[in-house]
Structures are given as C-alpha cells and as structure tokens.
Amino acid sequence: MIAGDRNPWPALGRVFLALSYVFLFLPLVLLVVFSFQANRFPGLPLQGWTLAWYEKMIDQGTLLPALGHSMLVSPAAATVGTIIGFFAAYALNRFDFPGKTVLLGIIALPILIPPLILGVAFLGLLARVHLNGTLFSIFLTHVVLVTAPALSVIQLRLSQMPRQIEEAAWDLGATELQTLMRVVLPFAVPGILGGWLLAFTFSFDEFIIAWFVSGFDQTLPVAIYSILVASMEPTLNAIGAIVFAISALVLIGIEVLLLPLLFRKDTEEA
Amino acid sequence: MTEASDQPDLELLSVTKRFKGFTAVDEVSLKVRRGEFVAIMGPSGCGKTTLLRILAGLETMTTGQLRIRGRDVSDVPVNLRSTRLVWQNYALFPHLDVFENIAFGLTLKPHDKAVVSGRVKAMADLVGMRDFLDRRIGQLSGGQKQRVALARALVTEPEILLLDEPLSALDAHLRLRMQGELRRIQQALGVTFIYVTHNQIEAFSMADRVVVMNAGRIEQVDTPERIYTFPKTHFVARFVGANNLFEGRVSAVDERHTAVACGHGTVTVTNRGATPAVGETVTVVVQADRMRRAAAGGPGENTVPVTLKGREFAGSQNIYLFDGLDGTEIKLVAQESMGSAAVMAVNASMTVHFSPEDASIIGYAGPAAAPAADAPAQAPAAVSAPPVQAPPPVQAPTPEPAGAAP
Numbered sequence: 001m002i003a004g005d006r007n008p009w010p011a012l013g014r015v016f017l018a019l020s021y022v023f024l025f026l027p028l029v030l031l032v033v034f035s036f037q038a039n040r041f042p043g044l045p046l047q048g049w050t051l052a053w054y055e056k057m058i059d060q061g062t063l064l065p066a067l068g069h070s071m072l073v074s075p076a077a078a079t080v081g082t083i084i085g086f087f088a089a090y091a092l093n094r095f096d097f098p099g100k101t102v103l104l105g106i107i108a109l110p111i112l113i114p115p116l117i118l119g120v121a122f123l124g125l126l127a128r129v130h131l132n133g134t135l136f137s138i139f140l141t142h143v144v145l146v147t148a149p150a151l152s153v154i155q156l157r158l159s160q161m162p163r164q165i166e167e168a169a170w171d172l173g174a175t176e177l178q179t180l181m182r183v184v185l186p187f188a189v190p191g192i193l194g195g196w197l198l199a200f201t202f203s204f205d206e207f208i209i210a211w212f213v214s215g216f217d218q219t220l221p222v223a224i225y226s227i228l229v230a231s232m233e234p235t236l237n238a239i240g241a242i243v244f245a246i247s248a249l250v251l252i253g254i255e256v257l258l259l260p261l262l263f264r265k266d267t268e269e270a
Numbered sequence: 271m272t273e274a275s276d277q278p279d280l281e282l283l284s285v286t287k288r289f290k291g292f293t294a295v296d297e298v299s300l301k302v303r304r305g306e307f308v309a310i311m312g313p314s315g316c317g318k319t320t321l322l323r324i325l326a327g328l329e330t331m332t333t334g335q336l337r338i339r340g341r342d343v344s345d346v347p348v349n350l351r352s353t354r355l356v357w358q359n360y361a362l363f364p365h366l367d368v369f370e371n372i373a374f375g376l377t378l379k380p381h382d383k384a385v386v387s388g389r390v391k392a393m394a395d396l397v398g399m400r401d402f403l404d405r406r407i408g409q410l411s412g413g414q415k416q417r418v419a420l421a422r423a424l425v426t427e428p429e430i431l432l433l434d435e436p437l438s439a440l441d442a443h444l445r446l447r448m449q450g451e452l453r454r455i456q457q458a459l460g461v462t463f464i465y466v467t468h469n470q471i472e473a474f475s476m477a478d479r480v481v482v483m484n485a486g487r488i489e490q491v492d493t494p495e496r497i498y499t500f501p502k503t504h505f506v507a508r509f510v511g512a513n514n515l516f517e518g519r520v521s522a523v524d525e526r527h528t529a530v531a532c533g534h535g536t537v538t539v540t541n542r543g544a545t546p547a548v549g550e551t552v553t554v555v556v557q558a559d560r561m562r563r564a565a566a567g568g569p570g571e572n573t574v575p576v577t578l579k580g581r582e583f584a585g586s587q588n589i590y591l592f593d594g595l596d597g598t599e600i601k602l603v604a605q606e607s608m609g610s611a612a613v614m615a616v617n618a619s620m621t622v623h624f625s626p627e628d629a630s631i632i633g634y635a636g637p638a639a640a641p642a643a644d645a646p647a648q649a650p651a652a653v654s655a656p657p658v659q660a661p662p663p664v665q666a667p668t669p670e671p672a673g674a675a676p
Contacts, residue, residue, distance in 0.1 A: 162359065162361060164357050164359060164361035165361050165362070165363055165364070167328055167348075167355075167357075167361065168355070168357065168361040168362075168363070169363075169374070170328070170348045170349045171326055171327075171328070171348055171349070171351075171353075171354060171355045171423075172349075172354065172374055172375035172378070172422065172423070172426060173349050173350070173375055173378050173379075173426065174349055174374075174375075174378050175349060175378075178378055182374075183363055186365040187364065187365055
C-alpha cells in the first residue's frame with residue numbers, strides 16, 4: 001500500500017492466473033501438437049512432424065462425413081431452439097400467467113434428466129412414429145435439448161430490458177408487433193447470439209442421445225466413439241484439432257466481425 | 271378554472287382504480303383547459319402515477335370515464351391515444367441514436383423520409399438537441415436524455431403531454447434550468463401538460479393549477495398561490511409549505527372575524543366565504559413566514575405566548591422553533607440576516623404575532639367531525655383523537671386581541 005513497500009499479492013495472483021490457464025489449455029495444446037507428431041501414442045520423446053494422421057483421417061472415410069452431418073444438424077437445431085427460446089423467454093418475461101413456473105420446469109427438464117434416460121425415451125418414441133435412425137431424428141431431439149439453454153441466455157438479456165421502453169413504444173403509437181420487431185428484438189440481439197452459440201455447442205458436443213437415435217448418419221461425437229471403440233490412434237488428435245479450430249474460428253469470427261457491427265456507434269468517439 | 275364556454279381538453283369523471291386490497295385512485299374528477307399546465311402533487315403512493323398511467327392508457331380504470339376534447343377515450347388502447355408520456359427514467363431506446371429515438375413515433379406508419387427528417391430537426395432545435403442527433407443514448411447526460419425524451423413525445427404532436435416526475439433524476443442546478451425550459455416549450459407549443467411530481471417547488475413554479483392528491487383522492491385543486499396561502503384541508507396544510515396549525519373550537523363569529531379558542535388562547539381569523547358555526551371544532555392555519563417575532567403585536571393582531579426551542583440560520587432567513595403553551599410546535603420564518611437576529615436564550619419566553627388576515631380556518635377532521643358542529647359552544651372535546659392532545663379550551667390567558675368581537 002505504501003510506496004516502496006512492495007506488495008507480493010498481485011505478482012502471486014498473476015502466477016496463479018498463469019497456472020490456471022496452463023491447467024485449462026495444456027490438454028488442448030498437447031492435442032494439437034500430437035496431431036502433427038509421428039508418435040503412435042502421446043509421450044516423449046517427440047518423433048518428428050507429420051501430416052500422416054490428417055491424411056489417414058481423410059482416407060478413413062467416416063469422420064469427414066460425420067463432421068458434415070454435425071455442421072448441418074447443430075446449426076439447424078440451434079436456430080430452431082433459439083427461435084422457440086426467444087418467444088418463450090419473451091412470454092415468460094412479459095406476462096404473468098397460471099402455470100408459469102410449471103412451464104419453466106418443463107422447459108428445463110431435458111437438461112435435468114440424465115441423457116441416457118432421455119436417449120432411451122427418444123428412441124422409443126421416434127421408433128414408434130418411424131422417425132428414428134436419420135439426421136432428422138437427431139435434429140428433433142437436439143431442438144428439445146438446446147431450447148432450454150438458449151432460453152435462459154435470452155431471458156437473462158430480456159430481464160435487463162427496462163419495461164418502460166416497451167411501454168414507451170406503445171405510447172408513441174407502435175403496435176405489439178412493431179414494438180417486438182423494432183424495440184424488443186434489437187435489444188435482445190446479444191442474448192439471441194449468445195443463446196444460439198450455447199445451443200450450437202450443446203448440440204455439437206452431444207453424444208449419448210445422438211448415439212441412441214442416429215442410424216448410419218452419425219454426428220461427429222458418435223463417429224469418434226465408433227473409431228475409439230475399434231482402435232486408439234492419433235487420427236483422433238487430428239479430428240480434435242479440426243473441431244477445436246472450427247469452434248475457435250466461429251468464436252473469433254463473432255468477436256471480430258459481428259460484435260463491432262452491432263455496437264459500432266457505442267465505441268465511436270464524439 | 272371557470273371557463274364554461276371552452277370545452278375542456280381533458281376531462282376525468284369519477285375515475286377509480288382498484289387493485290387487490292386497495293384503491294389507488296378514488297373517484298377522481300378533474301377538468302383541464304387546452305394549453306393548461308397542471309401539476310399533480312402528492313406523497314409517494316398517493317395514486318398520482320397510477321392516475322397518469324390511466325391517462326396514458328397503460329393502466330385500465332375500474333370505473334369512471336375519460337374524455338379528451340370531448341371524445342370518450344376510456345377504452346381506447348394506449349397506442350391509439352393522442353397522449354404521450356415522458357418517463358422519470360426517460361425510457362429512451364438504447365439501441366437507437368438521438369435522431370432515431372425522436373423519429374420513432376413518426377416512422378410507425380408509412381411516411382416521407384424528408385418530412386420526418388424535417389420535423390425531427392425542427393423539434394431537436396426547439397429542445398436544443400440539434401447538434402446531438404447522431405449521438406448514441408449512452409453518450410448523453412441526464413439533461414440531454416430528458417430533452418430527447420421530450421422531443422420524442424412532442425414531435426408526434428400529442429393533444430396532451432403527460433410527465434411523470436421528469437426532473438427528479440437531475441441535479442438541483444439542472445432541474446432549475448429544465449423547469450424554465452419545460453415552461454418555455456409548453457408555452458411555445460400550447461400543448462396541455464399534466465405534470466406529476468412530489469416536489470412542490472416544481473409544481474408551484476411551473477403549473478397554472480396544482481392538484482394535491484392523497485390516498486387516491488384529490489384534496490385540493492387551485493392555483494399555486496391559493497394552495498400555498500389558503501390550504502383547504504389538513505393534509506394540504508401539512509404537505510405544502512411550512513404551516514402552523516392550531517386546533518381549537520369556534521367561540522364567536524361576527525360579520526368580519528371568527529374567534530377560535532385554542533391551546534394558545536383565543537385567536538381571530540378574518541372571514542373568507544362560509545364561516546364555521548360557533549362550537550365547531552376547527553384548525554387555524556398560519557404560514558411560518560407570516561408569523562412575526564416582536565415584543566408586542568400591532569393593533570388587532572393575534573398574540574401567542576411561546577418558549578424558544580431552537581433557531582436555524584439559513585442564509586437569507588432565520589427559522590425559529592417555539593413551543594406553544596400546550597406544547598404545540600410553532601415555526602416562524604423571518605427574512606433577516608444573521609447579525610440583525612437578536613441573541614436569545616433557549617427556553618426564553620416571548621410572544622409571536624400574526625394578523626387575522628394571514629390566518630385561515632379549515633375543517634377539523636373532515637366530514638366525521640361535522641355533527642359536532644351542532645353541539646353547544648363549550649361542549650367537551652370530540653372523541654376523535656388529533657395528533658396533538660386536544661387541549662382544554664383555554665379562556666384567554668393573554669389580553670383579548672382587539673379584533674375579536676364576540
């Protein structure tokens with residue numbers, strides 16, 4: 001506190017922070033490193049750089065189509081889940097109606113039920129209506145799963161909206177629909193984007209339910225599991241590195257391109 | 271107030287709003303002329319904001335009727351009303367800039383961009399925000415936000431502008447400036463303003479008429495001067511200004527004066543309009559700045575013996591606190607500088623004076639006390655308990671004021 005009297009805590013804090021980052025990111029770094037190493041099993045010494053595992057992954061024939069399926073199902077499920085989530089969040093935020101808490105509970109239920117049980121239940125239901133074993137069935141189940149996280153993020157944003165700005169729009173002559181489109185929706189955009197990203201991640205990662213309801217059209221986690229069962233080889237590191245790169249690119253892309261577009265005038269100097 | 275020929279701009283007929291368990295607005299009736307600036311004043315929870323929201327259409331009434339320029343708008347939804355509301359926290363759209371905020375109400379229907387732009391700029395000129403049209407809301411100060419909120423409402427040419435404590439979030443200096451601005455804008459446009467506030471300085475300095483509300487009811491509607499000088503009810507007398515209230519019983523009435531026996535002796539009050547009956551329990555109201563501190567009162571003045579309890583020097587004036595004979599607190603405000611104020615010991619006995627002209631009489635405790643009026647002059651005190659213990663009628667411990675003709 002007193003000048004000249006050195007306080008060790010900030011320095012120690014920085015060390016702790018650095019250790020935390022290492023703890024978080026070391027596995028990721030190792031994954032990427034070993035996807036480029038000739039080693040059959042991760043370990044020292046390093047045996048030289050190679051692209052063999054990437055070639056093998058491409059030759060192998062199931063991982064890339066599975067990645068394609070995932071990139072189809074997850075954005076679609078995230079989008080539909082976010083749309084449902086937005087309207088549900090708006091209704092929950094705006095109105096008091098009987099059964100509100102019950103509805104909230106029902107929406108949160110898919111997150112609380114163990115995915116194993118949910119997967120069996122979905123399989124049973126979809127088999128009866130002859131919708132199982134396709135990408136569409138994965139999409140349907142994922143919509144059910146990802147609506148809750150999308151809703152909670154959007155609801156958080158909407159709860160920050162002063163009720164008066166909606167009233168102000170009505171007072172100035174706007175209809176309910178005009179108010180929704182011109183006031184509520186623009187205000188909720190950060191929440192909607194955040195909700196969509198969370199929903200996308202939930203769906204992209206999801207394994208158990210997808211494993212139950214998918215047939216031959218597997219999503220990426222299911223395909224990885226199939227390979228893992230057969231053999232443990234560094235091709236998985238390669239696919240892991242690619243998945244990591246996609247996620248990082250999506251996030252960085254949103255940070256760099258989308259957010260400045262949304263808030264460009266906020267940061268502008270007068 | 272009495273322009274029967276002119277159709278009122280706004281007319282409330284027995285407007286009542288009941289929520290579960292309590293009545294927020296109770297049988298409020300009011301007529302407002304076109305271009306009038308009316309302030310609705312009252313403590314928080316008196317129903318003034320609910321009333322304003324009913325006018326805006328954001329709240330429905332339980333019973334009653336609302337007319338704007340003769341049309342019954344009771345059931346017209348908020349977005350089709352010709353009223354605009356200005357919120358206490360401005361309620362500007364945070365994702366739009368100043369221009370887009372002001373233009374919002376004009377762009378809801380098919381419109382000509384050039385016309386909208388012209389009107390927005392003209393209104394921005396009027397409120398002094400012309401140079402800030404491309405600013406984000408987050409970059410504005412409180413006073414600027416206030417101006418934008420005002421422009422956004424006024425640009426749509428409302429018939430009535432409703433303002434809900436619009437200055438309460440501003441600092442004292444800015445509030446004073448904006449009071450002047452509001453009045454100027456209101457007079458420039460000739461729009462009827464209904465202004466809700468709990469601040470009597472705002473209400474008194476801007477409004478043509480002030481409505482004092484308490485517990486959902488209108489206590490008094492009058493010009494600021496009359497509300498200040500002649501409060502009609504107990505509530506108004508206590509809520510407005512610094513009034514001294516003397517509880518007492520009417521001992522005599524003649525054609526010019528009414529004599530009231532209270533805890534400080536008998537005081538006389540000049541008659542105005544209806545006079546109370548002899549024996550009626552009443553309250554005499556005297557403003558603190560009408561009381562004078564002197565060794566002896568002028569001819570015809572009321573004299574009250576008091577004990578000094580404290581003095582406060584507030585720049586241009588001294589505020590004295592006394593206790594009366596019966597322990598009632600008496601306030602006196604004197605325009606005098608520090609130096610000219612006499613040095614006095616606390617608990618010193620002295621007398622203060624006021625003219626019968628400066629006092630007024632209000633009914634004791636409303637209608638409930640009315641039956642007691644028939645009782646003979648020296649009837650025992652009514653059972654209704656006043657905040658201060660009702661004193662036994664003191665029979666003139668001081669020389670009878672000359673003006674009190676029995």
